[in-house]
Each structure stands twice: as structure tokens, then as C-alpha cells.
Amino acid sequence: MRKNIIKQYILEDFYRYYGEETNKKTYLRYAYTYPNIAFTRNLRLAKYYKNKNKIKYIWYKLRHRKLFYKYSFQIPFETTIGRGFYLAHFGNIIINQGSIIGNNVSIAQGVTIGKTNRGENAGCPTIGDNVWIGANAVIVGKINIGNNVLIAPLSYVNFDIPSNSIVIGNPAKIIPRENATEGYIENAIKI
Known part of the structure; x- marks a missing residue:
């Protein structure tokens, strides 16, 4: 990845x-x-400098680690995160480093995006573009979340979600909806 990118x-x-x-x-x-x-910012810079500049890598890794604990954002810099990443509130956000997050993803406080260690869905989630994840939602396992998906607060998701859907509840229910995230994804970047 080039520096201007x-x-x-x-x-x-x-x-x-x-x-x-x-x-x-x-x-x-x-x-x-x-x-x-x-x-x-520190998450992206630590990832960028990892194999490019040892001194800057150590600096940004230490800054990332400090903010990791200070604000309770448990998001390792090794996590694959697309463009236009938005953390709506700070506090208690946990994302496993094996997760893949798309572009224009918004995440509220208390969200867990985690790994399942056994069963048919062992692994980490892949989240598509233009996804809004509400407060205290839990997304676990090797599942795929499509594009333009709204995951309501307090939802528990452990199965694939198709694009253009609203997910609500525990156990989660899928409601097909065109423009599911309209009004939720603010200031979306063009992909």
C-alpha cells in the first residue's frame, strides 16, 4: 500500500x-x-508501517495499544478494514483480527464481531459494504454479511445475511428491504 493511499x-x-x-x-x-x-488513524498507520519503517511502526503500534486500552476499542491493527470506517461511539467495541470489514461500515458501542472456534461456522465474519451495526450487537462465526445491511441493536447474528436486509432480534430475523441503511450511513464515501 502506497503512502498516499x-x-x-x-x-x-x-x-x-x-x-x-x-x-x-x-x-x-x-x-x-x-x-x-x-x-x-493510529490503527491504519501501525498497519501501514509494519513492514516499511520499524521506528514509525513501533511508535504507532504503541499509540494504538495505548488508545486500545484507554478507550476500550479492542480492534487489532491486523484486522482488514475497508475505506470509510466509522466508530459511532467509543467504548467496548471488540473485533477479532481475522474479521474482514468492508467500506462505509458504521459500528456503535458495545459491538462484538468475533470468532467461533468450533462447529460448521468456525472462523470470523466477513462484513460487506454500507453496513450499519447497532449498539450491543453480536456477530460471530465464519459468516458473510451482505452489502446494505442494517443490524439492529442487541441482535445476535451467527448465520449468513443477504444484501439489502434488516436484521433484528435474538434469535435474529431477516427482513428484506431495499435501501436498508438509507439515513443510517452518513457521509458515505464513493467506492
């Missing part, structure tokens, strides 16, 4: 929060003071 990813993450082109001063102010932006 990682800068683009970081700016796209930032765009998801504020939706407008900002100057460097505004970006830097939020990048160091707003927990969600600071965390995702």
Missing part, C-alpha cells in the same frame, strides 16, 4: 464523521483529540 483512507475515515472537506488544521485538531478518529 493510506493518507486517503485516513481522510475518508475523517470524512465519514464530518462530511466536508477540511483544512489540515481542523483535521489535526480532531485527529489528536477525538477518540474515534485518533484510534482509527
Whole structure:
């Protein structure tokens, strides 16, 4: 990954929060003071520098680890995360490093995206593009979440979800719906 691409990813993450082109001063102010932006920035930079610059890698890895514990974002930088990643609130978000997250994904507080160690769905989830995951939702196992999916708060998902769906409840129920995330995915980046 080239350096200008990682800068683009970081700016796209930032765009998801504020939706407008900002100057460097505004970006830097939020990048160091707003927990969600600071965390995702350090997550992306630690991943970028891992095999490129040992000193910068160690610096960003340590910053990532500090924010990991300070804000309770348990998202390892090895996790595959697409463009326009949005953490709606900080606190108690857990994502297994084997998970794959698509573009324009919004995650609320208390969400767990985890691994199942046994059974036919042993493994980690793959989440598509334009997915909104509500507070305290749990997504586990080697399952596929399609594009344009809204996962309601407190839902437990351990099976594949088709695109253009709303998922609600425990056990989860699927409600087919075109434009399921309309109004939920704010400031989506163009993919």
C-alpha cells in the first residue's frame, strides 16, 4: 500500500464523521483529540508501517495499544478494514483480527464481531459494504454479511445475511428491504 493511499483512507475515515472537506488544521485538531478518529488513524498507520519503517511502526503500534486500552476499542491493527470506517461511539467495541470489514461500515458501542472456534461456522465474519451495526450487537462465526445491511441493536447474528436486509432480534430475523441503511450511513464515501 502506497503512502498516499493510506493518507486517503485516513481522510475518508475523517470524512465519514464530518462530511466536508477540511483544512489540515481542523483535521489535526480532531485527529489528536477525538477518540474515534485518533484510534482509527493510529490503527491504519501501525498497519501501514509494519513492514516499511520499524521506528514509525513501533511508535504507532504503541499509540494504538495505548488508545486500545484507554478507550476500550479492542480492534487489532491486523484486522482488514475497508475505506470509510466509522466508530459511532467509543467504548467496548471488540473485533477479532481475522474479521474482514468492508467500506462505509458504521459500528456503535458495545459491538462484538468475533470468532467461533468450533462447529460448521468456525472462523470470523466477513462484513460487506454500507453496513450499519447497532449498539450491543453480536456477530460471530465464519459468516458473510451482505452489502446494505442494517443490524439492529442487541441482535445476535451467527448465520449468513443477504444484501439489502434488516436484521433484528435474538434469535435474529431477516427482513428484506431495499435501501436498508438509507439515513443510517452518513457521509458515505464513493467506492
